Amino acid sequence: MSRHSPTRRSPLLAIYAALVFAFIYLPLAVLILYSFNRDGVGGFPPLHLTLDWYRQLFADEPIWDSVLNSLLVAGGAVALSLTLGLLAALALDRASFPGKALFRRLVLLPLILPGIITGLSLLMLVVLSGLHLSLLTVLLGHGTALISVATTELFAGLQKTDRAQEEASLDLGATPWQTFWRITLPNLKLSLVAAGLLIFTLSMDEIAVTFFLIGRDNTLPLEIWGRLRRGITPEINAVSTLIFAVSVALIVIWYRIRMRSIGAEAKQLLQRP
Amino acid sequence: MYSRAYKTIVSAPPLLWVGLFLLLPYALMFAHSFWAVEDGVLVHHWNLDNYEKLLTNPLYAEVLFRTLRIAGSVMLCSLLLGYPLAYYLSFHSGGRKELLYQLVIVPLWVSYLVRGYAWKTILGSEGVLNGFLQYAHITHEPVSFLLYSPFAVILMLTHIYTPFVFLPIYASLEHIPRPLVEASHDLGANSFSTFFRVILPLSMPGLLAGATFAFVLSLGDFLAPLLVGGSSGTMIANIVQTLFGAVYDWPLGAAISVSILLLTLSLLFFTQRLEKRWSFK
Numbered sequence: 001m002s003r004h005s006p007t008r009r010s011p012l013l014a015i016y017a018a019l020v021f022a023f024i025y026l027p028l029a030v031l032i033l034y035s036f037n038r039d040g041v042g043g044f045p046p047l048h049l050t051l052d053w054y055r056q057l058f059a060d061e062p063i064w065d066s067v068l069n070s071l072l073v074a075g076g077a078v079a080l081s082l083t084l085g086l087l088a089a090l091a092l093d094r095a096s097f098p099g100k101a102l103f104r105r106l107v108l109l110p111l112i113l114p115g116i117i118t119g120l121s122l123l124m125l126v127v128l129s130g131l132h133l134s135l136l137t138v139l140l141g142h143g144t145a146l147i148s149v150a151t152t153e154l155f156a157g158l159q160k161t162d163r164a165q166e167e168a169s170l171d172l173g174a175t176p177w178q179t180f181w182r183i184t185l186p187n188l189k190l191s192l193v194a195a196g197l198l199i200f201t202l203s204m205d206e207i208a209v210t211f212f213l214i215g216r217d218n219t220l221p222l223e224i225w226g227r228l229r230r231g232i233t234p235e236i237n238a239v240s241t242l243i244f245a246v247s248v249a250l251i252v253i254w255y256r257i258r259m260r261s262i263g264a265e266a267k268q269l270l271q272r273p
Numbered sequence: 274m275y276s277r278a279y280k281t282i283v284s285a286p287p288l289l290w291v292g293l294f295l296l297l298p299y300a301l302m303f304a305h306s307f308w309a310v311e312d313g314v315l316v317h318h319w320n321l322d323n324y325e326k327l328l329t330n331p332l333y334a335e336v337l338f339r340t341l342r343i344a345g346s347v348m349l350c351s352l353l354l355g356y357p358l359a360y361y362l363s364f365h366s367g368g369r370k371e372l373l374y375q376l377v378i379v380p381l382w383v384s385y386l387v388r389g390y391a392w393k394t395i396l397g398s399e400g401v402l403n404g405f406l407q408y409a410h411i412t413h414e415p416v417s418f419l420l421y422s423p424f425a426v427i428l429m430l431t432h433i434y435t436p437f438v439f440l441p442i443y444a445s446l447e448h449i450p451r452p453l454v455e456a457s458h459d460l461g462a463n464s465f466s467t468f469f470r471v472i473l474p475l476s477m478p479g480l481l482a483g484a485t486f487a488f489v490l491s492l493g494d495f496l497a498p499l500l501v502g503g504s505s506g507t508m509i510a511n512i513v514q515t516l517f518g519a520v521y522d523w524p525l526g527a528a529i530s531v532s533i534l535l536l537t538l539s540l541l542f543f544t545q546r547l548e549k550r551w552s553f554k
Contacts, residue, residue, distance in 0.1 A: 010365055017361040020354045021373075024380050024435060027391035030401055034394060041394040044404030084287045091284035094275050103288060106295055113537060114493020116510045117530050120517055121298035124305065144294040147287070167274060176279050205384045207496060212517075221386050228390065228500065237394070240387040247382045255375075 028244065035237035053234040063239060066223035073139045073219055074203040078196050080143030085150020085195065086188070092151070093158045108152075110145035115208025118145055123212045134215035141213045142203045149202065150195050157191030160265060190261035197254045201247065302534075305527035315523060323528035333512070333529070340509040343423055343430075344491035348438075350431040351487045355438035356480065360472075363446035364454075374443070381436045389500045392429045396420040396501065421503025429501050430491050437490070438483035445479025446472070477551040485544045489537050509533065 034041055038048035057063065091097070092104060110118045122141045123133075131137060165187070169179040185192075207221045214222055220243075224236060307319050327333050362373050380388070395401045396419040403415040419425060449472060457467040473480075495510035502508070509529060516526030 013357060013361050013365060017358050017366075017373075020358045020435070021376065023354065023432065024377070027388060027395060027432060028380065028383065030395055031387065031391040034401065040399075042397055042400040042404055044401055044408045084290050087283045088287035088291075091280070091287060095280035095284045097280075097284050097288070099288075103291065106291055107287075109295065109299070112489070112541060113534060114490075114495075114510060116493055116495050116513060117302065117534055118298075120513070120526070120530060121302040122294070123517075124301040124523075125294070125298040128301065140294065144290070147291070151287075170274070176276065201382060205386070207386060211496075221384065224386055224390070228393070232390075232394070236390060240384070240390060243384050243387055247384065248379060251379060251382045 031237055032241045032244070035234050035241045037234055037237075041232050041234050041237060053238040056233075056235050057238045057242075060235065062218075063220070063223060066218045066220045069135055069217050070204050070220040073135055073142060074200045076139040077142035077146055077203040078199050080139070081146040081150045081199055082154075082192060082196055084143075085147050086154050086192070088147065088151045089154035089158055090184075092155055108148050110209075111148045115206075116212075119209040119212035122209070126213065132215060133213060135217050135219075137213040137215065138210050138219065141209045142206055145206075145209055146199045146202060149199050153195035153198065154188060154191050157188050161187040190257055190264065194254060194257050194261065197250055197257070201250050201254075205247075299534075302527050302530055305524050306531045308524045308527075310522050310524060313521065323525045324532075326525060327528055327532065333509075336507060336512055337509050339423065339507070340492060343426055343506075343508060344488050346427045347430040347434060347491040348484050348487040350427065351435045351438040352480070352484055354431065354435045355483060356442055358435075359439050359443040359446055359479075363443060377436050377439050377443075381440075385433060385496070388433055389429050389497060392425065392432065393420065393501055396425055396428075420501055421506065423502065423506045425501035425503075426497045426506045426508070429497050430487075430494065433497075434487040434490060437486045441479040441482035441486070442476060443479070445476045445482075449475045474551070478548040481544050481548050481551065485540060489540060492537065493533055 034046060035053055036049045036051065037043075037046040038050040038052065039046070088103075088107060092100070097103075119141065122137075122144070126133060126137050161184075166179055166183050169183045170176065174182070205221060206219075207225060210219055210222055211225075218226065220239075224239065227236060305315075306323055307321065309316050309318050309320055309322060311318075358377065362370055362377075366373050393400075397403070398415040398417045398420065400420070402419065403412075406412045406416065453471055453475070454467060457471045458464075462470065493510050495508065495514050498506045498508045498511050502511075510533070513526045513529050513533075516522045516529070
């Protein structure tokens with residue numbers, strides 16, 4: 001029986017899996033290592049290690065301006081998509097309206113379609129409306145495209161909450177407004193934070209849509225993109241390493257929140273008679 | 274239980290917003306594809322010329338064909354990397370399963386640009402790989418065909434999409450009831466036929482979803498070709514980008530975009546139906 005047990009050893013497969021992991025992580029390791037390389041982004045071996053590129057990076061004002069721009073856009077996109085996504089999730093969960101099935105699909109399109117199509121379509125709207133390309137158009141683009149993520153996450157959250165609490169609140173005389181603020185929203189707290197973090201990360205990293213909606217002020221990915229065309233130094237490795245570190249930190253936070261929400265659900269299930 | 278006013282308040286803003294900022298833009302894209310440019314000015318003169326150009330000019334067919342080849346290769350490579358990895362994690366990783374799973378997920382969150390840039394510094398003629406090859410005396414001249422080629426695009430996109438492909442495959446492998454696998458062994462099937470007759474068919478929905486991800490996401494990519502593809506790695510979305518930029522022929526660019534859009538949607542529709550047929554519930 002032990003020969004057939006599903007966890008029996010198979011060294012070849014284990015080696016193959018290790019190679020796939022190497023393929024996934026090697027480029028990132030190289031990127032980080034060369035951010036400390038005195039002699040540039042290439043060459044081998046990297047003999048002289050230095051922190052100069054990080055020093056140069058911290059003194060590089062355009063980069064930090066673009067970081068600030070990215071933070072502004074991401075913050076705005078989170079607020080916009082969470083607000084609309086919350087309403088959309090409530091509507092999908094509780095209201096019936098003509099075109100509901102179409103709406104559900106339409107919201108998801110920016111996730112499915114190549115970014116270039118969504119970006120160019122929004123560019124056409126901007127041109128039609130006579131707006132100027134700026135960080136605001138980028139924010140509108142991100143916020144709109146990411147409603148998909150907010151709606152999906154919050155709809156899933158709503159499906160798991162206990163509708164009886166809202167019924168009780170309304171029966172006991174609370175107005176729908178009070179019920180929303182004191183029951184619905186607190187119940188969705190973890191979903192809101194998880195969705196917000198996900199949207200924030202996606203917005204900070206977005207290029208394809210941003211590419212067509214950007215005005216004079218760059219976001220961080222577009223600032224880096226512009227520099228790639230001019231000759232590259234390990235300063236870009238350094239900023240990439242920092243982005244990597246921040247992304248990993250955000251995942252850990254997101255993961256913890258996820259775990260807590262699963263834990264909270266389990267507790268709720270146990271407490272139910 | 275919810276009043277009419279409540280329902281209106283929650284559904285009206287998202288409906289209006291999505292109508293104005295998603296439906297209208299996509300409709301504009303569609304409309305542009307039937308318009309024309311005359312003397313450098315966009316005219317709202319309805320016609321089918323743009324689509325005719327796409328069908329008759331061999332340049333577009335050539336680039337589209339290359340794009341499909343690249344997207345197909347990315348799909349195949351990420352399946353070849355992602356499936357065995359998912360299989361290993363699901364069936365053979367024992368107690369390290371959770372940790373290894375997290376290790377596959379982490380790169381999903383790492384910036385697209387960061388990962389693309391990493392390959393650029395590795396593959397370049399003065400890059401890390403060439404430095405290593407010369408250091409180890411494997412070559413004496415820098416190998417220049419690595420960067421700026423369809424190969425580099427396939428490599429970069431495979432690197433990016435392997436974790437994407439892994440996810441749905443892993444999920445479907447995890448859903449296979451283990452007694453089925455044990456029953457297959459107990460009834461005398463060896464590992465090989467258990468895999469091909471039990472595990473692979475049951476994981477088909479995940480495999481299809483992963484394959485579609487990789488194919489569709491590669492199909493419309495224009496950044497990887499710009500970053501590592503060079504002129505021989507140009508893809509269809511790069512043509513769109515030039516038509517909207519330097520060339521200024523929005524209607525033709527819109528016609529290509531609409532074609533990509535329709536191709537993407539029909540692929541998704543098709544695989545969704547296949548997935549339904551393959552799922553065993």
